[in-house]
Amino acid sequence: MKLLPISLMVLSLTGYADEKVKPATPAPEAPKSVQVEVLDSNGKKFILVKSIESAEEFAAFEKDAQAITAEQKDTALTKQLLDLALTTPEKEARSRELDGKFKKLQATNDNMAKTYNFDLTRQYLVVPTSVKVLTIVTNDEYTKLAAAKDFKPDTVVAGPDDKKLILKETVKGAAEVEAFQQQVRRVLEAKRGLQQLVEAQPRFTKAEDKKKIEEAIKNTQAEVNKSLEEFKKSRGYEIPNEFNIQTAQAKLYTLLSDEEQKNLQSQIDGKDAKPETKPDKK
DSSP states (O other): OOOSSSSSSEOOOOOOOTTTTSSOOOOOOOOOOSSEEEETTTTTEEEEEEEOOOOOOOHHHHHHHHHHHHHHHHHHHHHHHHOOOHHHHHHHHHHHHHHHHHHHHHHHHHHHHHHHHHOOOOEEEEEEEEEEEEEEHHHHHHHHHHSTTTTTGGGGOOOOOEEEEEEEEEESHHHHHHHHHHHHHHHHHHHHHHHHHHHHGGGSHHHHHHHHHHHHHHHHHHHHHHHHHHHHHHSOOOOOOEEEEEEEEEEEEEEEOOHHHHHHHHHHHHHHSSSSOOOOOO
């Protein structure tokens, strides 16, 4: 099962940056015709730089973000090996290798900037604003569903290993997505805790310990049942044993420095201060 983080997903791609990797995107500015969207998170301000409008686009973004992260780590490792090199031939070889990897990393960074307004020298937040809840069905289950009069073919999504996924619901809105993920997390954590207690139970042999573990299992089972019932009551269906949460839409924000915040605010204040232009009356 794939579950996104409960709150905001931080892309920590700023841990390693070298002077050879030049920023691919300029400091954010207030758009001329588009309203600025700023997000406050833990006392920090982030500005919207990209709206991702489909599951396919988000999957491509995830893949590209993972790729540039891998390149970044590989480049950092090569630099460490260069710093540890002892002989001149080894230093020269490592230096050539590092130059090549820096060029590749720069090219990837430039491409990310063009596609997503993304730059590995900055910090980002990804906020899911719409997710699809998909449940895995067997071929027999799919055959029965497909035979129903109210069956909608567009609710079927191809999954891994030729499995079929049926759309259970679409959750829209950043707050709604976060609340939904909190519900799912509560169920999963309760089930995980129960499983751990059940697996540990055979290790307790003393009567007093057996009583305690049995009581803990009873209480945790009650918590599992409660979380499942609350999920069903709020969502209108029972949480499946196997399901997939797919991000359908998301917003990409980048962290603003103090100076960028000041510049952005001055731009906004300057525009607000301009008198409204009205058409001449004829």
